Amino acid sequence: MGENEPTPVGKFVQSLRARIRSDNRNQHCLLKGEISQWKPYPSGHTYFTLRDDGGQISAVIWKGRCRIPSGIKDGQEVLVIGSVDLYPARGQVQIVVERIEPIQKIGSLEQQKQKLLLQLRQEGVLDRPRKSLPTFPKHLVIVTGKGSAALADMLQLSQSRWPGIRTTVIGVTVQGDRAVEEIVRGLAVARMLNRESVATSLSVPPCDAVIVGRGGGSPEDLWAFNLEPVARAIAAMPMPVVSAVGHESDVLVSDLVADVRASTPSHAVECCVPLVDDLLAYLLDCEDRMMQGSLRQLSDSRQQLEQLRLRLQLAPQKGVSLAVRHLERLGNDLHQRTSAVLQSHKQQLAVLASALQLSHPKRVLERGYLMGVDDDGKVISSVSELNEGQSVSLQFADGEAHANIENIKQNEE
Secondary structure, three states: OOOOOOOOHHHHHHHHHHHHHHOHHHOOEEEEEEEEEEEEOOOOOEEEEEEEOOEEEEEEEOOOOOOOOOOOOOOOEEEEEEEEEEEOOOOEEEEEEEEEEEHHHOOHHHHHHHHHHHHHHHHOOOOOOOOOOOOOOOEEEEEEEOOOHHHHHHHHHHHHHOOOOEEEEEEEOOOOOOHHHHHHHHHHHHHHHHHHHHHHOOOOOOOOEEEEEEOOOOOOOOHHHHOHHHHHHHHOOOOOEEEEEOOOOOOOHHHHHOOEEOOOHHHHHHHHOOOHHHHHHHHHHHHHHHHHHHHHHHHHHHHHHHHHHHHHHHOOHHHHHHHHHHHHHHHHHHHHHHHHHHHHHHHHHHHHHHHHHHHOHHHHHHOOOOEEEOOOOOEOOOHHHOOOOOEEEEEEOOEEEEEEOOOOOOOOO
């Protein structure tokens, strides 16, 4: 459409919705107001209006999105955590509720959490620019409970998505009196790993992404991730941090200050670690599309030259000399442009191939590392997975060897 042509309403509304959703200030807002027009529907969704003397806004609780306390009714004052959205069919701004609690049922811990969120928002911590995750991660650090089911799931998933990816686990206590201190310590160790790798130019790459979190539990079990020392430690990290605490319905302070919020620990791995097969397929597709585009451009140019040649044959003799010189200039220009296009495509393909090659698991083996594999072909990532007398395969860059485990010694924390 031209610059002065009108925009279709649907396109405008969708564009407005995208802008609303992309603004971090519209995500996980803490609101206080009075319930009116409370309407649960058979579909499982609940619609209502949140209002006070200064204004009102529509709100919706999607089925299964959050727990609805019993006894919610019109006229009740509540606290709501939710994100701003736009319903395109009606052009209606609404709050998609992630949590709702009657004010009289908010305990002292929840009040502390809300006070901390307000303080962080006033300081600009919640509105700061967020760091992006790397496209090709070289070193992933996981700060979580050692030996937990969440850690086992994350390690298994990361190896299946990108076999041989460099992963460092920092085991910490994730609930109880020592949880806050140990989570903060774990994040400090991740920062130290990053600084030492950069300063000493070690063969181990600096960590470029951190996952911090744990599996599900009661609100009390997860409460360490709602406390100020953990929130400030996450916000101060020099590399991007993914918060992965509990389940999708759990929204913690750590989720709101981290660069990326994952609904579960497994989802955090999916955010950080790409599928190597997808990248290889993408690279091959890029190569094919660049080649096809070059061939189409060559074909179009040849057709233009042929048309010019035919026009030249039909032109009067008087203009033959001028047309020949013009044709020669066009031929030279075509040759130069075609060569430049092909060279540009080759360079783009070389950059993609180089990036993928540098991140490929085999490069780790070529630097002198080896990878242990059990009889089922599973990568051995921890000494706790070994048994005395077990037969294992040792994978090197130039081959493999078989060994039997005679003595197992596990490092003390």
